[in-house]
Amino acid sequence: MxxxxxxxxxxxxxxQVIDAxxxxxxxxxxxxRGVNSRSLKASRTLYEARAKIADLFGCLxxxxxxxxxxxxxxxxxxxxxxxxxxxxxxxxDLEHNSVLRPLxxxxxxxxxxxxxxxxxxxxNLSLEAFEKLIKSNTKAIICNHASNLTGNIVNLSxxxxxxxxxxxxxxxxxxxxxxxxxxxxKEIGGDIICFTGHKGLMGPQGxxxxxxxxxxxxxxxxxxxxxxxxxxxxxxQDYPTRLEAGTLNSHGIAGLSAAxxxxxxxxxxxxxxxxxxxxxxFYEGVKxxxxxxxxxxxxxxxRVAIVALNINDYDSSAVSDILSQKYNISTRPGAHCAPRMxxxxxxxxxxxxxxxxxxxxxxxxxxxxxxxxxxIAL
Amino acid sequence: MxxxxxxxxxxxxxxQVIDAxxxxxxxxxxxxRGVNSRSLKASRTLYEARAKIADLFGCLxxxxxxxxxxxxxxxxxxxxxxxxxxxxxxxxDLEHNSVLRPLxxxxxxxxxxxxxxxxxxxxNLSLEAFEKLIKSNTKAIICNHASNLTGNIVNLSxxxxxxxxxxxxxxxxxxxxxxxxxxxxKEIGGDIICFTGHKGLMGPQGxxxxxxxxxxxxxxxxxxxxxxxxxxxxxxQDYPTRLEAGTLNSHGIAGLSAAxxxxxxxxxxxxxxxxxxxxxxFYEGVKxxxxxxxxxxxxxxxRVAIVALNINDYDSSAVSDILSQKYNISTRPGAHCAPRMxxxxxxxxxxxxxxxxxxxxxxxxxxxxxxxxxxIAL
Numbered sequence: 204m205x206x207x208x209x210x211x212x213x214x215x216x217x218x219q220v221i222d223a224x225x226x227x228x229x230x231x232x233x234x235x236r237g238v239n240s241r242s243l244k245a246s247r248t249l250y251e252a253r254a255k256i257a258d259l260f261g262c263l264x265x266x267x268x269x270x271x272x273x274x275x276x277x278x279x280x281x282x283x284x285x286x287x288x289x290x291x292x293x294x295x296d297l298e299h300n301s302v303l304r305p306l307x308x309x310x311x312x313x314x315x316x317x318x319x320x321x322x323x324x325x326x327n328l329s330l331e332a333f334e335k336l337i338k339s340n341t342k343a344i345i346c347n348h349a350s351n352l353t354g355n356i357v358n359l360s361x362x363x364x365x366x367x368x369x370x371x372x373x374x375x376x377x378x379x380x381x382x383x384x385x386x387x388x389k390e391i392g393g394d395i396i397c398f399t400g401h402k403g404l405m406g407p408q409g410x411x412x413x414x415x416x417x418x419x420x421x422x423x424x425x426x427x428x429x430x431x432x433x434x435x436x437x438x439x440q441d442y443p444t445r446l447e448a449g450t451l452n453s454h455g456i457a458g459l460s461a462a463x464x465x466x467x468x469x470x471x472x473x474x475x476x477x478x479x480x481x482x483x484x485f486y487e488g489v490k491x492x493x494x495x496x497x498x499x500x501x502x503x504x505x506r507v508a509i510v511a512l513n514i515n516d517y518d519s520s521a522v523s524d525i526l527s528q529k530y531n532i533s534t535r536p537g538a539h540c541a542p543r544m545x546x547x548x549x550x551x552x553x554x555x556x557x558x559x560x561x562x563x564x565x566x567x568x569x570x571x572x573x574x575x576x577x578x579i580a581l
Numbered sequence: 582m583x584x585x586x587x588x589x590x591x592x593x594x595x596x597q598v599i600d601a602x603x604x605x606x607x608x609x610x611x612x613x614r615g616v617n618s619r620s621l622k623a624s625r626t627l628y629e630a631r632a633k634i635a636d637l638f639g640c641l642x643x644x645x646x647x648x649x650x651x652x653x654x655x656x657x658x659x660x661x662x663x664x665x666x667x668x669x670x671x672x673x674d675l676e677h678n679s680v681l682r683p684l685x686x687x688x689x690x691x692x693x694x695x696x697x698x699x700x701x702x703x704x705n706l707s708l709e710a711f712e713k714l715i716k717s718n719t720k721a722i723i724c725n726h727a728s729n730l731t732g733n734i735v736n737l738s739x740x741x742x743x744x745x746x747x748x749x750x751x752x753x754x755x756x757x758x759x760x761x762x763x764x765x766x767k768e769i770g771g772d773i774i775c776f777t778g779h780k781g782l783m784g785p786q787g788x789x790x791x792x793x794x795x796x797x798x799x800x801x802x803x804x805x806x807x808x809x810x811x812x813x814x815x816x817x818q819d820y821p822t823r824l825e826a827g828t829l830n831s832h833g834i835a836g837l838s839a840a841x842x843x844x845x846x847x848x849x850x851x852x853x854x855x856x857x858x859x860x861x862x863f864y865e866g867v868k869x870x871x872x873x874x875x876x877x878x879x880x881x882x883x884r885v886a887i888v889a890l891n892i893n894d895y896d897s898s899a900v901s902d903i904l905s906q907k908y909n910i911s912t913r914p915g916a917h918c919a920p921r922m923x924x925x926x927x928x929x930x931x932x933x934x935x936x937x938x939x940x941x942x943x944x945x946x947x948x949x950x951x952x953x954x955x956x957i958a959l
Contacts, residue, residue, distance in 0.1 A: 206619060212611035212828065214619055221606050224832075228599050228785060232911065233590040238902055239911030241584060241592055272650040272787070275805035275827025301805035301827060307814040308804055401828060407606060409650070409787040409830025424802060426686055427653035427679035433916035434929070436685040449653025449679060450590065450779060452787025454602075455833060524616055533610065533617030538811035551812070 205532045205568045210351055210379060210509055210559035212401045212408065214533075217465040220458045224407055227457035233450055235430035245453045252460035253443070259463055259471075260377075260396050261387030262414035269446045270456060273411040274378040274399035275301040276424075280446055281374050281395045281413055282306065282345065284421035288313040290342035293333060293371075296322035296547045297350040297357065300540040302376055306345070316340065322547040325500040326353035330361045337365075343372040348380040352544045352557065353499030354482070354509030356384065363392035372419065378402065379507050382462075383478060385471050394419050403507075405466065405562070406459030409452045421446060474562050478508035481560040481569055486510050488573030494580040498548050498555055508560035514580045519554035522579060526556070530575040534558050583910045583946045588729055588757060588887050588937035590779045590786065592911075595843040598836045602785055605835035611828055613808035623831045630838035631821070637841055637849075638755075638774050639765030640792035647824045648834060651789040652756040652777035653679040654802075658824055659752050659773045659791055660684065660723065662799035666691040668720035671711060671749075674700035674925045675728040675735065678918040680754055684723070694718070700925040703878040704731035708739045715743075721750040726758040730922045730935065731877030732860070732887030734762065741770035750797065756780065757885050760840075761856060763849050772797050781885075783844065783940070784837030787830045799824060852940050856886035859938040859947055864888050866951030872958040876926050876933055886938035892958045897932035900957060904934070908953040912936050 206214045227248065232241030234249050253268040262268055271277045282305040286292055294306060296319055309315035318336040320328050333344060344366045349356045359375060366373035374395045377386055382403030388396050393416070400410030415421065426438040427448035438445055466474060489495050494515040499506070514522050523536035537554040538545055545551045558572060584592040605626065610619030612627050631646040640646055649655045660683040664670055672684060674697055687693035696714040698706050711722060722744045727734045737753060744751035752773045755764055760781030766774050771794070778788030793799065804816040805826035816823055844852060867873050872893040877884070892900050901914035915932040916923055923929045936950060 204618060206610070206617075208610055208617055208620065211620070212609075214608075214610055216606050221603055224602060224606065225599055228594050228602065228836075230592075231590075231786075232584070232586055232592055233779075233786075238898065238914065239584075239586055239905045240582060240909075241911050242586065242589070242913075272654075272830060273827040276650075276803055279803040279805065279826070299806055300811060304804040304806075304814065304816055304826070308816075311815075399828070401611075407830075408609075408611075408828055408832045425654055425657040426682040427657065428677055428682075428918035430918065433678060433918050434920045436682065436920075437689075438682055438686075448657070448682070449651040450777070450786055452650060452785075452830065452833065454786045455830065458606075520616065527617045531618075533619050535620075536616070540806035540808065540811050542812045542814075 205571055207558045207560060207564070207568065207572060208533045208535045209561035210402065210557060211535055213405050213561050215561065215563035216405055217462060219461045219465055220406060223461035224454055224458040227454045231453050234453055248453055248457050248460065249451060252456045255460055255463045256412065257414065260414045261389035263389065264417055267415040267417060267442050269413045269415065269443045270451050271411050271413065272409055274397050277397035277411050277413045278302055278376060279305050280421060280424045281397055283424055285372055286315055286342055288315065289340060291316040291318065291338050291340045292343050292345060293318050293320065293336050293341060294345045295320040295328055295347065296543040297328065297347040298543065299347065299351055299376065299378065302345055303543065319543065322544060324548065326350055326355045326498060326544065326548060327500055328357060330358060333362055333365050337369050341369065341371055343374055345374040347376045348386060349384065349507045350541065350544055351379045352511050352539050352541045352555065354507045355500050355503060356505045356507065359391040359393065367392055382466055382471065383507050384475055384505060388414055388416065400459040404459060404462050406462040407455040410455040410459045415442060423448065477562060478560050479506065481564050482506065482508035482510060484566060485558060485569045485572060488569065489576045492577055492580050495576060498550065509557060511555040511557045513550065513553065513555055514576065519556045522556045525579055526575055530571065532572055532575055583949055585936045585938060585942065585946065585950060586911045586913045587939035588780065588935060589913050591783050591939045593939065593941035594783055595840060597839045597843055598784060601839035602832055602836040605832040609831050612831055626831055626835050626838065627829060630834045633838055633841045634790065635792065638792045639767035641767065642795055645793040645795060645820050647791045647793065647821045648829050649789050649791065650787055652775050655775035655789050655791045656680055656754060657683050658799060658802045659775055661802055663750055664693055664720055666693065667718060669694040669696065669716050669718045670721050670723060671696050671698065671714050671719060672723045673698040673706055673725065674921040675706065675725040676921065677725065677729055677754065677756065680723055681921065697921065700922060702926065704728055704733045704876060704922065704926060705878055706735060708736060711740055711743050715747050719747065719749055721752055723752040725754045726764060727762065727885045728919065728922055729757045730889050730917050730919045730933065732885045733878050733881060734883045734885065737769040737771065745770055760844055761885050762853055762883060766792055766794065778837040782837060782840050784840040785833040788833040788837045793820060801826065855940060856938050857884065859942050860884070860886035860888060862944060863936060863947045863950060866947065867954045870955055870958050873954060876928065887935060889933040889935045891928065891931065891933055892954065897934045900934045903957055904953055910950055910953055
């Protein structure tokens with residue numbers, strides 16, 4: 204089976220990730236719940252993972268790294284924890300429903316005002332548009348680092364400067380780039396980075412989180428047991444405890460920690476380069492096939508390893524089905540939880556077939572996928 | 582090392598649980614995100630786990646089983662998703678901070694009124710007290726199935742009848758009993774059961790959930806990508822999607838599914854019986870030691886396998902430390918995130934040392950723990 208659905212989840216995890224999860228399941232107690240050796244081992248595992256993530260994303264304080272179940276939870280915490288009734292928020296057409304739906308809910312229930320920067324037909328944003336949308340009640344800019352449909356990367360540094368100039372909170376959705384593309388919140392000036400562990404970071408499902416800049420105040424979404432300050436009726440105010448009620452997924456986080464070691468041992472730039480080459484090889488192979496329409500901008504300096512396309516007038520689900528059934532190639536059709544992006548590209552009705560590559564794919568995978576597209580397009 | 586902190590998390594997982602997680606990490610795509618074989622395998626894994634959990638807890642619809650990161654998240658969803666501004670809620674002194682803090686927050690922020698049924702000096706609730714506390718705006722009763730400090734079980738059927746009679750939602754926190762004590766929501770008449778996967782169910786950390794009775798309406802805590810109905814700006818209304826935004830921890834849930842197979846193959850009554858024998862053996866061994874004060878009611882027909890005690894006038898943390906350092910026995914001291922229970926028992930200042938047993942403990946573990954308590958009490 205050729206797995207080209209890595210933008211949904213990376214199927215192939217490094218062996219040391221699986222080993223780390225097994226080791227954790229055999230040895231970890233419950234972090235912060237007791238002073239016994241097993242509980243302490245869990246606490247150390249979590250702390251080490253926080254430190255590695257802080258280092259990876261340029262977060263100045265390891266205790267400002269928060270673990271969540273996934274990126275969606277991180278985004279819900281970031282959005283609901285910072286945006287108040289009556290605030291105005293600027294976001295973009297590139298966003299996933301994990302950003303859009305929390306925002307639409309705030310619009311409906313809390314009188315929050317929303318503006319969206321439009322994407323052009325290649326899926327790019329006009330950076331000037333952000334500044335034009337700012338109003339007196341604008342509180343935050345929330346922006347994807349890369350579209351999960353086109354793979355186009357957004358220049359976060361420029362948007363960050365706009366946010367800084369106007370005193371806005373800048374929230375970045377790094378779901379598609381964490382582990383694939385270097386992202387340093389100190390360098391770009393981000394306030395909150397939301398990431399998932401099971402995609403580019405090559406970690407287990409059930410992991411993800413936020414990196415928070417010191418001084419950014421986020422209200423908790425969930426409250427509950429923390430193992431510390433148990434007699435306080437309110438959630439403790441210190442990070443990470445403030446946003447981490449309940450037992451964390453230490454088993455999964457141990458795997459994520461090993462995954463980051465794997466990524467750092469290779470180097471994220473080298474990973475990005477290899478994935479880009481795989482993507483370009485596929486792109487070059489299919490772009491001139493008659494009947495193939497490709498979305499996104501392939502002239503950008505940097506992209507995540509995604510090629511979304513349609514073939515003739517076929518429905519994307521039918522094509523993805525044929526790829527799976529006849530060629531044993533896994534892709535993802537449909538809407539990709541990115542409704543505004545599909546509207547901008549004019550693919551709302553039939554979706555698109557997304558091919559997404561990882562470190563573990565080979566050029567043979569690419570060649571077979573190109574050949575399959577060629578045959579389907581005939 | 583002798584691990585007697587199973588009420589915090591079970592350290593020993595059945596081998597097939599670990600095997601299932603490894604298998605999942607090697608083979609699962611992202612459920613509901615695509616129609617390729619790996620994605621479908623993830624969807625099937627989740628559905629099978631839902632069906633097993635529905636069967637275990639007597640939930641009539643597998644699609645009304647919701648997966649969460651842990652029990653705390655499940656309780657936050659249940660509480661915040663059903664209680665509205667101005668409602669009155671009845672809860673108890675037995676509750677964990679995963680129930681108390683969400684309730685206190687609603688009291689502070691949403692004008693929700695709270696009443697608590699008191700525990701007596703043995704940690705038992707007066708069931709008559711529930712009915713006396715009901716007011717015209719009472720919306721729900723939220724009650725622990727068993728205290729995580731004393732191990733006392735609560736007679737849920739009686740409380741459920743009171744709830745039913747007055748049209749109240751009955752929410753059960755089964756964190757300490759799921760997998761250890763039979764619990765059938767059809768038989769007891771529960772509306773929402775919240776459980777965790779990593780304690781009595783012997784599954785991985787990062788798993789837990791809710792079982793919801795058909796007709797009970799819960800508002801989502803998080804919203805976002807669902808892989809279905811992607812063009813709707815609002816979260817889809819059907820369970821389980823309504824409450825499950827973002828990628829689930831399929832790897833952990835595969836392990837939980839295998840854990841339930843393990844439990845069912847032995848029989849939950851047999852597990853309960855063995856754990857009770859281990860607990861009773863420890864209780865009999867320590868109860869007459871001079872200076873040992875035990876909390877909870879050991880005359881109850883059924884208990885979870887917990888013995889909480891103090892020795893002389895020692896601080897519980899000091900005792901737990903000695904047990905860990907000198908005897909290599911893992912226990913949990915302090916407040917156990919159960920502030921009202923400690924207040925009721927008069928152990929607020931020094932906490933208590935909790936010994937909690939699992940299927941994988943042995944009588945030799947018990948004997949060594951008894952001997953350690955005897956020596957410390959000298």
